[in-house]
Amino acid sequence: MTRKLLLGVCGSSSAQNTPALIDEAARRGWETTVVATPAAERFLPPLPVPVPVHTDQDWHTSARPLHLALPENSDAVLIAPATATALAHCAAGTGQTLLTAIVLGCERVHFWPSMNIRMWNAPAVRRNVAQLQADGHTILNPDATDTLSDPDHATGVGPVPGTALRQLHASLAAVNRAFHRAWDPLPDAYDVPSPDHRPGGHTLQPDAPPRNVLALAGGAGSGKTTLAESVAAARPSTAILHLDRFFHTRADRAPMVPNLIGSGLVIDFSDPRSIDWDRVHQAIEATPDDQLLLVEGTFALQKQIRRLARWTVYLDTPDDLRLARKTLRKIDEGADPRISLLGYLERGRASHGEHVAPIQQRADLVLDGTLPAQELTARLISHAAFKSDWSTVPA
Structure with a gap:
């Protein structure tokens, strides 16, 4: 069963890993649509054809505004990499770009932070992270910086794009279990029925x-x-x-x-x-x-x-x-x-x-x-x- 992933990409050097992230998503059964911020466009390498990419330039080019249509047609929203700037705009609810407007209208978005450790530990960033979590969003890999001693080392997507997807899967499964509600992408066919008992x-x-x-x-x-x-x-x-x-x-x-x-x-x-x-x-x-x-x-x-x-x-x-x-x-x-x-x-x-x-x-x-x-x-x-x-x- 193919699930639809809306992938937000922000202006970070980690955006260079987006093709690998998309390939990994496909291997795990996700069909990806990309939304890139203006700052991300200079980092974003060529993506696998036929992955659709949306930017602010085509925000209002369709009959239904993309900040409404895109999340409505997605099973999950993942922002990777999520920069400090993106976290700030999303926490404040500015909605000034297509991506931040999408977040403003979503009940649950998964953020994969990508920034150096000094920025990650800055009080302003911690407040923004806390606000996003209080609003019902998920910060994936929030403790990544604990194992890094180099203050200039970036945390986040890095060289292992599959990790973001694994945490996304675990997060969605935890939500389903915690609230006993219906986010469960697997049809019953994945479970083999018990045999008739003799x-x-x-x-x-x-x-x-x-x-x-x-x-x-x-x-x-x-x-x-x-x-x-x-x-x-x-x-x-x-x-x-x-x-x-x-x-x-x-x-x-x-x-x-x-x-x-x-x-x-x-x-x-x-x-x-x-x-x-x-x-x-x-x-x-x-x-x-x-x-x-x-x-x-x-x-x-x-x-x-x-x-x-x-x-x-x-x-x-x-x-x-x-x-x-x-x-x-x-x-x-x-x-x-x-x-x-x-x-x-x-x-x-x-x-x-x-x-x-x-x-x-x-x-x-x-x-x-x-x-x-x-x-x-x-x-x-x-x-x-x-x-x-x-x-x-x-x-």
Whole structure:
């Protein structure tokens, strides 16, 4: 499902990263429309054709003013980079450019600040940030400057445009969860229905309250198991449930596909229906209510787990890195690496795009899978979305 992103670009050298940001957005299912401020035009490089770009010059050239029409046709508004000047105008509600007029009429805009640390820490900028947050807007990556010691170093978009989108996704998911309202871009098709339960089958009730379950999902080779073990090392009372130990073993209970390097049929482990959800639910019920249970697996954010989880996390790792890890793992195990390569080409890539990557929108927290496990663990435990409940779970 394609979602529409309205991307505001301000006058910062970070605007040079806009093409990469647009490419990353497309990879994640966003169709981008750009609105550039007058100051941004001198920094903005050529953009991928057919991305529409609007400036103040065509503000009133359509039948309906663009500051009304553009946000009405968008699922989210992201301003990246957002300069100190843009933050000031938006906080004051001046509406003097097309972009600031768009912000004036939107209930929720996501800002990615880009400026040097001295400016970011200036009292005026802090007041403007506080005002925008009080008005219901979101400041993405607000603590980026904490790790930078060079006062002339710019924070914000920088060389990692995907981070802005990951935080945008997490922010929208948090809004949906917090207010139980309808911003949810995923059709039900991304969730695989639970199979019909056989007589004597076991399942938790649909209205079961959230437990002390942390669901950790991500593509194959994203680093889920490594992160789960790192969290358990930091909190020794944590129990880990590995979903890849709960696959069906009988052919009549799982989807079957042709064997890629042999004859006959094999279970399609890239399909969520290959998981024996009855056994998974039994294992969850057997865990003491006051113990933290970390459920990790490619399909850990399917509704069978997500509706029971108190915290949901997605580990976002580039496809090439995941495939390299899987291939090296097969080699280390003495197995034929063609299994990973052919599996990825024939089924894994399509399954990831259908069942795994889109469902990150339903995660409370999206983490960058290229970071070290220790850093990811620290971010996970300290993340604001977990703090209010985390203290009640034994360490």
